[in-house]
Amino acid sequence: MEITLLAFAQAKDDFGFSSQTVACSAEETLRELVRRIAPNANLEHLRIAVDCEFAEWDTPIGNAREVALIPPVSGG
Amino acid sequence: MEITLLAFAQAKDDFGFSSQTVACSAEETLRELVRRIAPNANLEHLRIAVDCEFAEWDTPIGNAREVALIPPVSGG
């Protein structure tokens, strides 16, 4: 299976992409997925969203279609 | 001496005037002044202002120029 991995704002700069398609399995967790793409990235202040909802890093990908790296928000 | 006595909103209806010039002495209190003009008026919910500042009913008129009867306010 494949998912779309999105990165925004500071995460886009840190990870070096804004969107990529990633092959993965439903059992892999979000943390494992991101670690595989960016082994050295600092995930400390990063939240993760699955199909437009915040998710836990240790959740399996399951049937997700879009996973997004969400740095601290600063709208307004 | 003379002062101007003003009445607004419900007080204007209750007292039957919006403005009148009243002869008085500096020693007369605001309550005595109003009681003299309107012996039967109910002053319970009424505040009184002297030269655009709220005053106590039992203050002497002193050198006031304008005294106003202030029913409960309802602006906005």
Place this chain on the structure above:
Amino acid sequence: MHIEIHFTFESIQRPAANFPNREIGTELEFQGIVRELENGRALQGLQYEAYEPMARQVLAKHFAELAQIHPCESVIFIHRLGWVPVGEASLYIRVLSAHRGEALSFLAESVNRLKLDVPIWKQVKEP
């Protein structure tokens, strides 16, 4: 702090946007609109009057006091007088500040105080 207080017998016109400096971060505008129902009665509008010189004096005091507690750059206060039909604004307040918290508190407390001791009255009287 810039303070403007206006009374008008015409429809309230929103003042032109005009920021005094490049440090304004919040523009907050409040309009009080005449509602159809008051105590269960269906109204066509309300009649407003003010003891204008005293209202100006009390409002200016409120704004100066509130600016000490919630520092803001500017307040424009406009109250309509005379007959105000349902659906039209009787009150307009614009507050400018660096940060939103100050403008929100300044506005909320200005309106609370307005309803306590500013000599303005509404009455249910047809024009």
Place this chain on the structure above:
Amino acid sequence: MHIEIHFTFESIQRPAANFPNREIGTELEFQGIVRELENGRALQGLQYEAYEPMARQVLAKHFAELAQIHPCESVIFIHRLGWVPVGEASLYIRVLSAHRGEALSFLAESVNRLKLDVPIWKQVKEP
């Protein structure tokens, strides 16, 4: 409750005043303006981006939840994206309600929540 959520790369245009019924007593409008100074640096402007489908979903959830606590009739939310120069609005929110307390609380808590978990970002980057 009427909810509108817009994102725009153009200057924010204030929507036409439009009251859904004769029971609206408060119109409250908030604009967040880009300030020149951020952490002591003098800026020319800020660059905004959003994860728009998620931002819409989170905002809609916030508004629905807040409407349960502070009943309001309508909220229009407009966030600008891309380059926003100092002195221009990045955010506009209009709330309509019967009474001012609800609109003030709804607005204040909407902006608080916006800054917690709505995926919108500003960055200091020249265009």
